[in-house]
Amino acid sequence: MRHALLSLAAMFLLCVTAHAQGAFVPPSPDGWQRTSSTQRQSEFPKVNADGEYWFRFSAPATARDVKLEFAFQEFPAQQDADGRWNVIAKAPKVGYQIVRWIVDGARLPDPGLEFTFSNGWVSTIEIPSPEDGYYLMRDVPHGDVREHWFYSQIEGNWRRAYVYTPAGYDSQPDRRYPVLYLQHGAGENETEWTHTGFAAIIADNLIAEGKIEPLIIVMNNDFVYRPGDNRGRLALADKWNENYEEMFLTEALPDIEKHYRVIPDAAHRAMAGLSLGGMLTGTVGVRHSDLFGWLGIFSGGVVSEPALLNKDTVKLVFETCGSQEYPERIQQNVAELKELGFNAATYVSPDTAHEWQTWRRSLYQFLPLIFK
Amino acid sequence: MRHALLSLAAMFLLCVTAHAQGAFVPPSPDGWQRTSSTQRQSEFPKVNADGEYWFRFSAPATARDVKLEFAFQEFPAQQDADGRWNVIAKAPKVGYQIVRWIVDGARLPDPGLEFTFSNGWVSTIEIPSPEDGYYLMRDVPHGDVREHWFYSQIEGNWRRAYVYTPAGYDSQPDRRYPVLYLQHGAGENETEWTHTGFAAIIADNLIAEGKIEPLIIVMNNDFVYRPGDNRGRLALADKWNENYEEMFLTEALPDIEKHYRVIPDAAHRAMAGLSLGGMLTGTVGVRHSDLFGWLGIFSGGVVSEPALLNKDTVKLVFETCGSQEYPERIQQNVAELKELGFNAATYVSPDTAHEWQTWRRSLYQFLPLIFK
Numbered sequence: 001m002r003h004a005l006l007s008l009a010a011m012f013l014l015c016v017t018a019h020a021q022g023a024f025v026p027p028s029p030d031g032w033q034r035t036s037s038t039q040r041q042s043e044f045p046k047v048n049a050d051g052e053y054w055f056r057f058s059a060p061a062t063a064r065d066v067k068l069e070f071a072f073q074e075f076p077a078q079q080d081a082d083g084r085w086n087v088i089a090k091a092p093k094v095g096y097q098i099v100r101w102i103v104d105g106a107r108l109p110d111p112g113l114e115f116t117f118s119n120g121w122v123s124t125i126e127i128p129s130p131e132d133g134y135y136l137m138r139d140v141p142h143g144d145v146r147e148h149w150f151y152s153q154i155e156g157n158w159r160r161a162y163v164y165t166p167a168g169y170d171s172q173p174d175r176r177y178p179v180l181y182l183q184h185g186a187g188e189n190e191t192e193w194t195h196t197g198f199a200a201i202i203a204d205n206l207i208a209e210g211k212i213e214p215l216i217i218v219m220n221n222d223f224v225y226r227p228g229d230n231r232g233r234l235a236l237a238d239k240w241n242e243n244y245e246e247m248f249l250t251e252a253l254p255d256i257e258k259h260y261r262v263i264p265d266a267a268h269r270a271m272a273g274l275s276l277g278g279m280l281t282g283t284v285g286v287r288h289s290d291l292f293g294w295l296g297i298f299s300g301g302v303v304s305e306p307a308l309l310n311k312d313t314v315k316l317v318f319e320t321c322g323s324q325e326y327p328e329r330i331q332q333n334v335a336e337l338k339e340l341g342f343n344a345a346t347y348v349s350p351d352t353a354h355e356w357q358t359w360r361r362s363l364y365q366f367l368p369l370i371f372k
Numbered sequence: 373m374r375h376a377l378l379s380l381a382a383m384f385l386l387c388v389t390a391h392a393q394g395a396f397v398p399p400s401p402d403g404w405q406r407t408s409s410t411q412r413q414s415e416f417p418k419v420n421a422d423g424e425y426w427f428r429f430s431a432p433a434t435a436r437d438v439k440l441e442f443a444f445q446e447f448p449a450q451q452d453a454d455g456r457w458n459v460i461a462k463a464p465k466v467g468y469q470i471v472r473w474i475v476d477g478a479r480l481p482d483p484g485l486e487f488t489f490s491n492g493w494v495s496t497i498e499i500p501s502p503e504d505g506y507y508l509m510r511d512v513p514h515g516d517v518r519e520h521w522f523y524s525q526i527e528g529n530w531r532r533a534y535v536y537t538p539a540g541y542d543s544q545p546d547r548r549y550p551v552l553y554l555q556h557g558a559g560e561n562e563t564e565w566t567h568t569g570f571a572a573i574i575a576d577n578l579i580a581e582g583k584i585e586p587l588i589i590v591m592n593n594d595f596v597y598r599p600g601d602n603r604g605r606l607a608l609a610d611k612w613n614e615n616y617e618e619m620f621l622t623e624a625l626p627d628i629e630k631h632y633r634v635i636p637d638a639a640h641r642a643m644a645g646l647s648l649g650g651m652l653t654g655t656v657g658v659r660h661s662d663l664f665g666w667l668g669i670f671s672g673g674v675v676s677e678p679a680l681l682n683k684d685t686v687k688l689v690f691e692t693c694g695s696q697e698y699p700e701r702i703q704q705n706v707a708e709l710k711e712l713g714f715n716a717a718t719y720v721s722p723d724t725a726h727e728w729q730t731w732r733r734s735l736y737q738f739l740p741l742i743f744k
Contacts, residue, residue, distance in 0.1 A: 040561075040595070041492055060476035062434040104432035108480055115493040120413050121485055123493070137521070138529045143533075144518040147566070151511065158509045163516075170631065173545035189412075194519070223412070259542065 030213035037125040042112035071097035094129035095357035121189035135198035136367040140208035141167030150255040166214035178268035183277025272296025274359040281289040294370040298362040302333035317344040321361040322352035396450035411496040414484035443469035466501035467729035491559035507570035512580035513539030522627040538586035550640035555649025638685040644668025646731040666742040670734040674705035689716040692723035692734040
């Protein structure tokens with residue numbers, strides 16, 4: 001009896017103690033301000049001059065174990081006197097990072113942050129990186145990024161592409177431009193190269209500095225579904241390569257060349273992408289390298305079939321990854337490509353993994369090398 | 373002692389019974405498919421031919437009371453054998469609707485849906501409305517929607533506007549177009565008129581049907597913050613009107629007239645908006661009606677100072693709202709405007725409140741009336 005009582009008491013205490021509040025004592029509010037990623041209607045997260053980030057979350061009242069996932073690291077949260085869960089932590093990494101609350105095993109977004117599509121909709125924060133000022137908005141002429149729709153007979157559906165046109169495009173209606181076809185990764189969509197990758201800002205800044213000539217950048221969605229194809233997550237493995245190849249070459253590319261003033265030859269046409277988009281460049285772009293003189297593979301593996309590269313048209317193969325990915329692999333592949341007589345180069349992003357900071361840097365390195 | 377034991381036992385049971393699972397028996401999967409708003413990597417929510425929606429959510433393991441908020445109605449959720457919470461319900465309303473899970477008092481988004489910014493980032497679902505086919509993508513020429521940046525001296529900051537340019541804009545570099553300045557609501561931003569309001573599709577369809585002439589639509593952000601202004605939620609009450617008036621007239625409008633081929637006179641310049649954007653039209657637009665010949669106030673109140681309307685330039689004042697808002701108020705105001713000799717009209721959206729279906733319909737009604 002006593003034992004039963006004790007065990008019941010113990011289990012009950014287990015139920016209620018987790019709700020004890022007030023463990024977190026808020027710091028003085030002085031010196032804390034909203035982060036650049038804190039959405040308009042929210043007060044949190046905040047950041048201070050020491051680079052500490054203060055996250056706050058109103059979890060379900062029944063929550064017992066609450067942690068914060070911040071740039072792939074987990075931080076235990078503490079409840080304040082009002083029952084809200086708090087974490088104060090330095091950013092484990094720079095650049096674009098995903099933030100999630102882990103509440104008794106469930107991963108929940110932080111409603112105070114901006115959201116983006118990355119393997120589903122996630123709350124994200126931008127951690128400043130002083131050495132990466134090339135993607136900051138500057139007082140230079142800015143191009144437009146256009147939402148452009150075209151009909152795909154293959155899908156029986158309208159498809160959306162984003163098209164960067166450089167400053168001056170409208171005021172010089174007879175001028176034609178080189179074009180880069182830039183692909184996103186498996187978890188993303190056609191919005192992310194400009195929204196998260198800052199591709200338009202990077203191009204604006206490089207053009208303003210005179211480091212590159214004005215160009216057009218076309219961002220298509222990697223996924224092409226024929227009627228009846230599995231549109232879910234596993235569609236990745238489901239003919240995406242062949243579907244994309246046909247849509248890209250017979251529908252997207254002709255539509256762009258009809259509606260935008262591109263220079264329609266291999267010397268003025270590049271293809272690049274990150275992760276899955278890099279793999280597409282290494283397959284579709286390599287197979288059709290008679291059309292694409294400049295190829296960029298960012299964290300997307302290597303050129304596995306160099307024999308398919310067209311010696312007459314290919315002017316550069318550029319392979320990149322984060323230092324925490326597989327630098328040796330791309331360096332080895334580029335050495336092989338050079339032995340075969342191709343112009344090839346690598347870039348390894350310092351202290352980064354399979355993440356956006358790698359790809360922003362890769363684009364910044366790639367653009368000055370193409371269309372020379 | 374016995375009493376203590378019983379009460380402990382009762383409280384302990386309270387803790388654990390809520391975790392009883394299996395109350396929800398899933399229907400046969402036949403006939404259920406992902407909704408048009410189910411994001412690429414998700415299987416749920418689903419919809420069947422009877423118009424029933426099946427939502428599923430993996431809540432924190434400690435969750436006890438789980439409800440679904442679907443188009444402003446709450447539905448109790450049941451756990452299945454795997455502990456996931458399920459709701460099957462018919463849609464309470466058509467059009468764009470917000471979906472939230474309410475878990476022990478906390479409102480959480482549905483990770484399976486697309487997200488949009490509406491008073492913070494929310495998960496949303498699009499419920500088909502057969503009588504509203506005017507906003508569906510059709511096989512007609514589509515204009516581009518351009519992300520356009522300009523520098524604001526008032527903010528000391530870059531501002532983003534979205535600019536719809538009709539099909540043919542690029543191929544007719546000497547043609548100039550009338551322009552509608554279209555404002556969003558207090559909870560939104562400059563992306564929502566095209567993303568959620570389908571403004572570009574509505575214009576494309578009306579142009580293709582010959583019901584309107586091609587036009588340019590400019591969508592600015594309503595909020596203008598001087599350095600030091602409160603950028604949080606309460607900024608609404610914080611000089612937004614005066615700040616917007618100066619930014620819009622001295623920075624946004626001249627920038628658009630410099631970069632896009634608009635016809636720069638009141639007869640070819642309109643201003644409209646929803647909710648806060650309608651109020652801005654009723655204040656800034658009315659005060660400067662020498663510049664704007666056509667004014668549209670959608671669920672944004674009425675013209676409270678008709679004396680400020682310019683009799684020489686104002687060609688139409690159009691006031692709309694949902695039937696569940698304040699039809700009498702706009703009808704009364706329009707009667708007064710007519711007595712004063714102005715051309716004015718109302719539109720009342722059937723069976724809708726302060727919601728996007730009202731504003732999509734309002735834009736569809738407004739566009740054929742302007743630039744005549």
